[in-house]
Amino acid sequence: MPKSVPHICLSAIACAFLAASGVHAASLNSSSKSQFSFRDTAGKTQSAPIVSKYYPRKIQSPLAKVDRSVGPKLLRAASIAQERAHAHSRERCWRYVKKALFAAGAVNSYPQTPYAKQAAQELVSSYGFKKLSVRDPFQAPVGSVLVYGGNKAAGHVEIRTKDGFVSDFKSKIPSPRPLIGVFTKL
Numbered sequence: 001m002p003k004s005v006p007h008i009c010l011s012a013i014a015c016a017f018l019a020a021s022g023v024h025a026a027s028l029n030s031s032s033k034s035q036f037s038f039r040d041t042a043g044k045t046q047s048a049p050i051v052s053k054y055y056p057r058k059i060q061s062p063l064a065k066v067d068r069s070v071g072p073k074l075l076r077a078a079s080i081a082q083e084r085a086h087a088h089s090r091e092r093c094w095r096y097v098k099k100a101l102f103a104a105g106a107v108n109s110y111p112q113t114p115y116a117k118q119a120a121q122e123l124v125s126s127y128g129f130k131k132l133s134v135r136d137p138f139q140a141p142v143g144s145v146l147v148y149g150g151n152k153a154a155g156h157v158e159i160r161t162k163d164g165f166v167s168d169f170k171s172k173i174p175s176p177r178p179l180i181g182v183f184t185k186l
Helices: 004-034 072-084 093-104 116-127
Strands: 035-039 045-049 130-132 145-148 156-161 164-166 179-184
Touching: 072 093, 072 156, 072 164, 093 116, 093 156, 116 130, 116 145, 116 156, 116 179
Parallel strands: none
Antiparallel strands: 035 045, 130 179, 145 156, 145 179, 156 164
16 A cells, blocks of 8 residues: 555646646647737837737628619619729719710610709609609619719719719719719619
8 A cells, every 4th residue: 555655646746737737838828829929120029919809890881782673774874884983083973874874775865964963853854763762872772873962062973883882983882972862763
């Protein structure tokens, strides 16, 4: 029996040592995982937190839905406008939308009004468009024409696409101008 006592003590000491080294290693791992150390151009040691979990923002503007009651010519006009649009505005929004509507056959003649904010009246009176009861541009169906006003400005007009808005340029967000209405042919 006396021979087994040193083995028990020795094994107890070894277990304690292993447990302590495991705790020390865990503390090193947790601190090394939370901070990244590096040397900057001046030679100083710097550290930055490490992001271990990423939570992307919720989608603020979901993709638009294709409304089957909207004519296929308006869907084609949205596609044409998107193909012709630039990355930045050329301040020719109504001209680009007119050309897209005419090229797709959504209108039978080229619209004549000079200002974008006048597009609403002309689309309804001359081309058979109807104003939808939509007040949120993100809820507008794909292919619909959104007309915006302004005090002294010429206004703005754009076509809703599946992932944004397009006129003479592409945008993921609608115009900040006051919305006159959303228009479509049913």
